[in-house]
Amino acid sequence: MAITLYGDLNSRAHRVAWMLKELQLPFKHVPTGFQDGSTHQPEFLQINPNARVPALIDGDLVLFESLAINLYLARCYGGGTLGPDGMVEEAQATQWSLWVANEVEKTLLFAAANCFLFAPDQRNPDEAQMALRKLERPFAVLESRLRGQRWLLGSRFTVADLNVCAVMTLLPLAGIDVSNWPAMQDWLHHCLERPAAADWKPIRFTIPRPATQLGLLQMFV
Ligand SMILES: N[C@@H](CCC(=O)N[C@@H](CS)C(=O)NCC(=O)O)C(=O)O
Numbered sequence: 001m002a003i004t005l006y007g008d009l010n011s012r013a014h015r016v017a018w019m020l021k022e023l024q025l026p027f028k029h030v031p032t033g034f035q036d037g038s039t040h041q042p043e044f045l046q047i048n049p050n051a052r053v054p055a056l057i058d059g060d061l062v063l064f065e066s067l068a069i070n071l072y073l074a075r076c077y078g079g080g081t082l083g084p085d086g087m088v089e090e091a092q093a094t095q096w097s098l099w100v101a102n103e104v105e106k107t108l109l110f111a112a113a114n115c116f117l118f119a120p121d122q123r124n125p126d127e128a129q130m131a132l133r134k135l136e137r138p139f140a141v142l143e144s145r146l147r148g149q150r151w152l153l154g155s156r157f158t159v160a161d162l163n164v165c166a167v168m169t170l171l172p173l174a175g176i177d178v179s180n181w182p183a184m185q186d187w188l189h190h191c192l193e194r195p196a197a198a199d200w201k202p203i204r205f206t207i208p209r210p211a212t213q214l215g216l217l218q219m220f221v
Pocket residue numbers: 010011012013034035039051052053054064065066067218219220221
């Protein structure tokens with residue numbers, strides 16, 4: 001089998017698993033853990049020297065960074081459906097992937113940590129509130145983009161939707177009520193009802209236990 005995905009599906013590897021399933025690509029899954037030191041083992045460091053999952057091997061190509069892996073898979077195997085169709089769409093898919101990583105991901109994770117991921121006595125509601133307020137600006141941007149068009153690039157689901165939605169799966173953990181952003185709420189629903197998303201969603205939505213140490217956050221960011 002040519003493609004191997006490394007990473008426990010409770011990690012960001014779920015993003016890549018979703019993409020591989022959308023593309024119906026056969027792949028070998030190695031569920032490398034990220035909380036048990038496995039990413040720091042010499043064999044894994046040869047694959048990703050950052051000691052993080054996911055990582056993907058496709059033939060001779062070794063890649064890290066979940067959203068970049070998905071952009072590659074979509075471009076290589078997604079044709080003009082999941083993949084960008086032409087330079088303009090390529091630029092837009094890159095834009096939305098970088099946008100969600102830079103404008104949303106860390107803040108959302110911080111909110112989720114202070115709402116759920118940290119052990120109860122380590123949660124700080126003020127920090128969670130501050131993070132939620134910070135998210136209002138990017139959420140308004142997404143809401144405005146999705147008002148009047150079903151998907152981020154227009155009329156079809158693409159890697160841009162998948163990458164942005166996959167990061168947004170942290171929303172329930174941050175206790176965010178998305179009904180304030182109705183277009184975003186509809187869009188999330190449409191993304192997550194896709195059969196390929198359903199495969200991993202239950203795993204992602206059942207985080208095993210609250211973290212007991214603040215340091216654990218570093219493993220997610
Ligand atoms: N920006 C990277 C982040 C990867 C990342 O932080 N992965 C976490 C799991 S979700 C990890 O492997 N942590 C292990 C560690 O930091 O030791 C991506 O999107 O792939």
